[in-house]
Amino acid sequence: MDQAAADTLPPGTRTALDGQSREFGESGQTLAITFALALVIIYLVLAAQFESFVAPFIILLTVPLAATGALLALKLTGATLNVYSQIGLIMLVGLITKHGILIVEFANQLRDRGRHKVEAVIEAASLRLRPILMTTAAMVLGAVPLAIATGAGAESRSPIGWVIVGGLLLGTLLTLFVIPVAYTLLTRERRAAISTTQPVAPLPQE
Numbered sequence: 001m002d003q004a005a006a007d008t009l010p011p012g013t014r015t016a017l018d019g020q021s022r023e024f025g026e027s028g029q030t031l032a033i034t035f036a037l038a039l040v041i042i043y044l045v046l047a048a049q050f051e052s053f054v055a056p057f058i059i060l061l062t063v064p065l066a067a068t069g070a071l072l073a074l075k076l077t078g079a080t081l082n083v084y085s086q087i088g089l090i091m092l093v094g095l096i097t098k099h100g101i102l103i104v105e106f107a108n109q110l111r112d113r114g115r116h117k118v119e120a121v122i123e124a125a126s127l128r129l130r131p132i133l134m135t136t137a138a139m140v141l142g143a144v145p146l147a148i149a150t151g152a153g154a155e156s157r158s159p160i161g162w163v164i165v166g167g168l169l170l171g172t173l174l175t176l177f178v179i180p181v182a183y184t185l186l187t188r189e190r191r192a193a194i195s196t197t198q199p200v201a202p203l204p205q206e
Helices: 001-007 020-050 052-061 064-079 083-112 115-125 129-147 154-186
Strands: none
Touching: 001 083, 020 052, 052 064, 052 083, 052 154, 064 083, 064 129, 064 154, 083 115, 083 129, 115 129, 115 154, 129 154
Protein backbone atom coordinates (compact mmCIF):
# COMPACT_ATOMS: atom_id res chain seq x y z
CA MET A 1 0.00 0.00 0.00
CA ASP A 2 2.81 2.41 0.88
CA GLN A 3 4.51 1.77 -2.46
CA ALA A 4 1.28 2.34 -4.39
CA ALA A 5 0.64 5.56 -2.46
CA ALA A 6 4.16 6.81 -3.19
CA ASP A 7 3.66 6.17 -6.91
CA THR A 8 0.25 7.83 -7.24
CA LEU A 9 -0.10 10.49 -4.52
CA PRO A 10 1.71 13.84 -4.41
CA PRO A 11 5.06 14.01 -2.55
CA GLY A 12 4.74 14.48 1.19
CA THR A 13 1.43 12.63 1.43
CA ARG A 14 1.18 10.24 4.36
CA THR A 15 -1.01 7.16 4.69
CA ALA A 16 -2.43 5.42 7.74
CA LEU A 17 -4.45 2.29 8.37
CA ASP A 18 -7.92 2.45 9.86
CA GLY A 19 -10.70 0.12 10.86
CA GLN A 20 -10.07 -3.62 10.61
CA SER A 21 -6.73 -3.09 8.84
CA ARG A 22 -5.45 -1.03 11.76
CA GLU A 23 -6.67 -3.60 14.28
CA PHE A 24 -4.99 -6.34 12.24
CA GLY A 25 -1.64 -4.53 12.29
CA GLU A 26 -1.84 -3.84 16.02
CA SER A 27 -2.78 -7.44 16.79
CA GLY A 28 0.22 -8.63 14.75
CA GLN A 29 2.56 -6.54 16.87
CA THR A 30 0.93 -7.83 20.05
CA LEU A 31 1.36 -11.45 18.96
CA ALA A 32 5.03 -10.84 18.19
CA ILE A 33 5.51 -9.61 21.75
CA THR A 34 3.56 -12.61 23.03
CA PHE A 35 5.80 -14.96 21.03
CA ALA A 36 8.95 -13.42 22.53
CA LEU A 37 7.43 -13.50 26.01
CA ALA A 38 6.57 -17.18 25.59
CA LEU A 39 10.20 -17.95 24.75
CA VAL A 40 11.42 -16.08 27.83
CA ILE A 41 8.97 -17.84 30.15
CA ILE A 42 9.81 -21.27 28.74
CA TYR A 43 13.53 -20.55 29.13
CA LEU A 44 13.13 -19.49 32.77
CA VAL A 45 10.96 -22.50 33.62
CA LEU A 46 13.42 -24.91 31.99
CA ALA A 47 16.36 -23.19 33.68
CA ALA A 48 14.72 -23.77 37.06
CA GLN A 49 13.84 -27.36 36.17
CA PHE A 50 17.28 -28.35 34.86
CA GLU A 51 19.20 -26.05 37.24
CA SER A 52 21.24 -24.95 34.24
CA PHE A 53 21.28 -22.11 31.74
CA VAL A 54 22.81 -24.22 28.96
CA ALA A 55 20.21 -27.01 28.79
CA PRO A 56 17.26 -24.64 28.16
CA PHE A 57 19.24 -22.91 25.40
CA ILE A 58 19.87 -26.27 23.73
CA ILE A 59 16.19 -27.15 23.98
CA LEU A 60 15.07 -23.81 22.53
CA LEU A 61 17.21 -24.43 19.45
CA THR A 62 14.25 -26.51 18.27
CA VAL A 63 12.13 -23.35 17.93
CA PRO A 64 13.90 -21.76 14.91
CA LEU A 65 14.01 -25.20 13.28
CA ALA A 66 10.26 -25.58 13.62
CA ALA A 67 9.64 -21.96 12.62
CA THR A 68 11.55 -22.59 9.39
CA GLY A 69 9.29 -25.53 8.58
CA ALA A 70 6.20 -23.49 9.44
CA LEU A 71 7.17 -20.59 7.17
CA LEU A 72 8.08 -23.02 4.40
CA ALA A 73 4.66 -24.68 4.70
CA LEU A 74 2.94 -21.29 4.48
CA LYS A 75 4.92 -20.42 1.36
CA LEU A 76 4.21 -23.73 -0.37
CA THR A 77 0.48 -23.54 0.36
CA GLY A 78 0.17 -19.87 -0.57
CA ALA A 79 -0.95 -18.88 2.92
CA THR A 80 0.08 -15.63 4.58
CA LEU A 81 1.61 -14.82 7.95
CA ASN A 82 -1.57 -13.49 9.52
CA VAL A 83 -2.94 -13.47 13.04
CA TYR A 84 -4.02 -17.11 12.83
CA SER A 85 -0.65 -18.35 11.61
CA GLN A 86 1.07 -16.37 14.37
CA ILE A 87 -1.16 -18.09 16.91
CA GLY A 88 -0.04 -21.38 15.36
CA LEU A 89 3.60 -20.36 15.83
CA ILE A 90 3.00 -19.72 19.53
CA MET A 91 1.39 -23.17 19.84
CA LEU A 92 4.31 -24.66 17.94
CA VAL A 93 6.80 -23.40 20.55
CA GLY A 94 5.26 -25.56 23.24
CA LEU A 95 4.90 -28.58 20.97
CA ILE A 96 8.41 -28.69 19.51
CA THR A 97 10.33 -27.97 22.72
CA LYS A 98 8.98 -31.21 24.14
CA HIS A 99 11.25 -33.16 21.79
CA GLY A 100 14.33 -31.37 23.04
CA ILE A 101 13.28 -31.91 26.64
CA LEU A 102 12.99 -35.67 26.11
CA ILE A 103 16.49 -35.95 24.64
CA VAL A 104 18.29 -33.60 27.04
CA GLU A 105 16.63 -34.98 30.17
CA PHE A 106 17.42 -38.60 29.35
CA ALA A 107 20.99 -37.70 28.33
CA ASN A 108 21.48 -36.03 31.72
CA GLN A 109 20.21 -39.15 33.47
CA LEU A 110 22.69 -41.30 31.57
CA ARG A 111 25.53 -38.95 32.44
CA ASP A 112 24.57 -39.20 36.11
CA ARG A 113 25.25 -42.92 35.75
CA GLY A 114 28.76 -42.21 34.50
CA ARG A 115 28.27 -42.23 30.74
CA HIS A 116 30.29 -39.92 28.47
CA LYS A 117 28.26 -37.01 27.11
CA VAL A 118 28.61 -38.12 23.49
CA GLU A 119 27.48 -41.67 24.24
CA ALA A 120 24.72 -40.36 26.51
CA VAL A 121 23.14 -38.01 23.98
CA ILE A 122 23.38 -40.53 21.12
CA GLU A 123 21.70 -43.21 23.21
CA ALA A 124 19.10 -40.71 24.44
CA ALA A 125 18.21 -39.69 20.88
CA SER A 126 17.99 -43.35 19.84
CA LEU A 127 15.83 -44.47 22.75
CA ARG A 128 13.55 -41.42 22.59
CA LEU A 129 13.11 -41.68 18.81
CA ARG A 130 9.98 -43.81 18.97
CA PRO A 131 8.01 -41.65 21.46
CA ILE A 132 9.07 -38.51 19.59
CA LEU A 133 7.84 -39.90 16.26
CA MET A 134 4.61 -41.18 17.80
CA THR A 135 3.72 -37.87 19.42
CA THR A 136 4.67 -35.97 16.26
CA ALA A 137 2.48 -38.22 14.12
CA ALA A 138 -0.44 -37.78 16.51
CA MET A 139 -0.16 -33.99 16.53
CA VAL A 140 0.33 -33.75 12.76
CA LEU A 141 -2.65 -35.99 12.03
CA GLY A 142 -4.71 -33.92 14.44
CA ALA A 143 -3.78 -30.70 12.62
CA VAL A 144 -4.31 -31.99 9.07
CA PRO A 145 -8.14 -31.62 9.17
CA LEU A 146 -7.69 -28.01 10.25
CA ALA A 147 -5.18 -27.39 7.45
CA ILE A 148 -7.31 -28.84 4.65
CA ALA A 149 -10.68 -27.70 5.98
CA THR A 150 -13.17 -26.13 3.59
CA GLY A 151 -16.16 -23.91 4.11
CA ALA A 152 -16.78 -20.55 5.69
CA GLY A 153 -13.71 -19.14 7.40
CA ALA A 154 -11.48 -22.04 6.36
CA GLU A 155 -9.04 -19.75 4.55
CA SER A 156 -8.40 -17.91 7.80
CA ARG A 157 -8.10 -20.99 10.02
CA SER A 158 -6.08 -23.25 7.73
CA PRO A 159 -2.77 -21.39 8.32
CA ILE A 160 -2.84 -22.63 11.92
CA GLY A 161 -2.92 -26.21 10.69
CA TRP A 162 -0.22 -25.69 8.08
CA VAL A 163 2.05 -24.01 10.64
CA ILE A 164 1.72 -26.98 12.99
CA VAL A 165 2.11 -29.59 10.23
CA GLY A 166 5.12 -27.99 8.55
CA GLY A 167 6.77 -26.91 11.77
CA LEU A 168 6.50 -30.31 13.43
CA LEU A 169 7.61 -32.30 10.39
CA LEU A 170 10.75 -30.30 9.62
CA GLY A 171 11.41 -29.40 13.25
CA THR A 172 11.29 -33.02 14.39
CA LEU A 173 13.57 -34.17 11.58
CA LEU A 174 16.21 -31.53 12.30
CA THR A 175 15.87 -31.84 16.08
CA LEU A 176 17.14 -35.42 15.99
CA PHE A 177 20.42 -34.15 14.50
CA VAL A 178 20.84 -30.62 15.86
CA ILE A 179 20.11 -31.31 19.54
CA PRO A 180 22.75 -34.08 19.92
CA VAL A 181 25.36 -31.91 18.17
CA ALA A 182 24.54 -28.85 20.28
CA TYR A 183 24.50 -30.95 23.46
CA THR A 184 27.95 -32.33 22.66
CA LEU A 185 29.42 -28.91 21.90
CA LEU A 186 27.83 -26.81 24.64
CA THR A 187 27.79 -29.05 27.69
CA ARG A 188 30.82 -29.65 29.84
CA GLU A 189 32.21 -33.04 30.65
CA ARG A 190 31.46 -33.92 34.25
CA ARG A 191 34.31 -34.80 36.51
CA ALA A 192 34.37 -38.23 38.00
CA ALA A 193 33.41 -38.30 41.62
CA ILE A 194 36.40 -38.60 43.93
CA SER A 195 35.98 -41.22 46.58
CA THR A 196 36.55 -39.91 50.11
CA THR A 197 36.22 -43.26 51.80
CA GLN A 198 39.24 -44.05 53.95
CA PRO A 199 40.79 -47.49 53.48
CA VAL A 200 39.96 -49.93 56.22
CA ALA A 201 42.96 -50.89 58.32
CA PRO A 202 43.70 -54.61 58.29
CA LEU A 203 42.88 -56.53 61.44
CA PRO A 204 45.87 -57.47 63.56
CA GLN A 205 46.87 -61.06 63.20
CA GLU A 206 46.86 -63.13 66.35
